[in-house]
Amino acid sequence: KQEVTQIPAALSVPEGENLVLNCSFTDSAIYNLQWFRQDPGKGLTSLLLIQSSQREQTSGRLNASLDKSSGRSTLYIAASQPGDSATYLCAVYSGAGSYQLTFGKGTKLSVIP
């Protein structure tokens, strides 16, 4: 069964710093990987979707990479801002038939002004 792990569970950085969030998964037979942002008590907002054939995707200050063979993905945030404070979750599609999306438990990011 697919398991997704995100380390660390929480991260605090000063404003302006570049940072990397990590995501690892146990079964490398994935279809794609999606990064989400969740603000407290709110729904999830899709940030980036990386197809299994891709190595990375970029959107503004965000860059996500995918290494299927090692079961890892990273989300790079450049020049962090207080508005980036949120919980970031990664999720992978795996399992032929059900195409179930398996989530990590997230990394809670705090950007200190």
Add this chain to the structure above:
Amino acid sequence: EAQVTQNPRYLITVTGKKLTVTCSQNMNHEYMSWYRQDPGLGLRQIYYSMNVEVTDKGDVPEGYKVSRKEKRNFPLILESPSPNQTSLYFCASRTGAVGEQYFGPGTRLTVT
């Protein structure tokens, strides 16, 4: 605006009183899902639907029912809610089996 809507956003009810949480999407997506989110356990899938009249169980289906009579709607039914179903519930939809997933704003349910 493309979106997934859920109603109600907040609900407090008592044990055993049947309730329905509605979910609707305006993106013509085939796939729809229900999740619950609990502290320390993360997001877990309850049920999903691949199209009209096609539904299947997720990881935690006990105590829940769903139906998909129209493509845009996917209601979640709790026939006899219990306190362990107190949680934050999310509906989501996507186009295709592994497409980008879009989430609703969530429904916070408290069962006393």
